[in-house]
Amino acid sequence: MPARTNHAAPAGALPRAIRDAVLGIGFLSAMDAAVKLATVSLPVTQVTFLRFAFGLIAVAAAIAWTRPRVPTAQALRINFVRALLVVATGLAFFTALSRLPLAEATALTFLAPGFMALFGALFLKERVSGRIVAALAIGFAGMLVIVFGQGGFSSGVTLDPLGVAAGLSAAVFYALAMVLVRARAHLDGVVVIVALQHLFPALVLAGPAAYVWEPLTGDLVWLFCLVGTLGVCGHLLLARAFRSAEAARIAPIDYTALVWAALLGLVLFGEIPGWATLAGAALIVAGAVVASRR
Structure with a gap:
């Protein structure tokens, strides 16, 4: 164990990992803002397809540069299930972006993170502790504050119910995806995982997008080039951050996404988060921290 400490975490590794994580979250938040712009002109299904299709261009560049090994049949099967x-x-999150600030x-x-703890208990037979129950309760309370507090002590804005349902669904689906392939990061290369x-x-x-397809203007093509590049760069930076430092040190940086989102929402859309959003987000973050503590 001492050897692992000395060689796995060289001097300066943690600051670089933190820098990579903050930048990675920033890139992904900027991608979300660009996607929100695209949903004004295009159906959500087409936007979601284009997000991944244009991302493949940036992934191809990463593959040409790193030349990763060919994925195994097992990796293909598991990552296809994860792809669903x-x-x-x-689809759920981009629907939320189109309907919510x-x-x-x-x-x-x-x-x-709270859902991940719950699914870990349900599917991986991890012990259901009072900590997990408390984390879910705190996070759920934060969600209620965000949804129902807007017309009270916030800015008087009522959130779209479908957008709220889509946001919650996105959290559930994301948690399932993370639980499903939690161990694959140690078996498959980073570039392979991002590519698949x-x-x-x-x-x-491809098929559903073709059914609702709307013609792309030149501005939208450039916008999705930006979306694809931001998404791949964000994922690669985060993967490098988690590879350079302990997950427990890096994971909390994910919550800087709210800072990025607030800044981008203000600059690009003139959105000002209300007190209900800030208070609810604080509760959700507290619940996530409780859920992820060892």
């Missing part, structure tokens, strides 16, 4: 959950997550949609996804995470969803969504 990724598709469901994308950016900060509110982002805050609802913070319920995912784009390839399989694009294939699954």
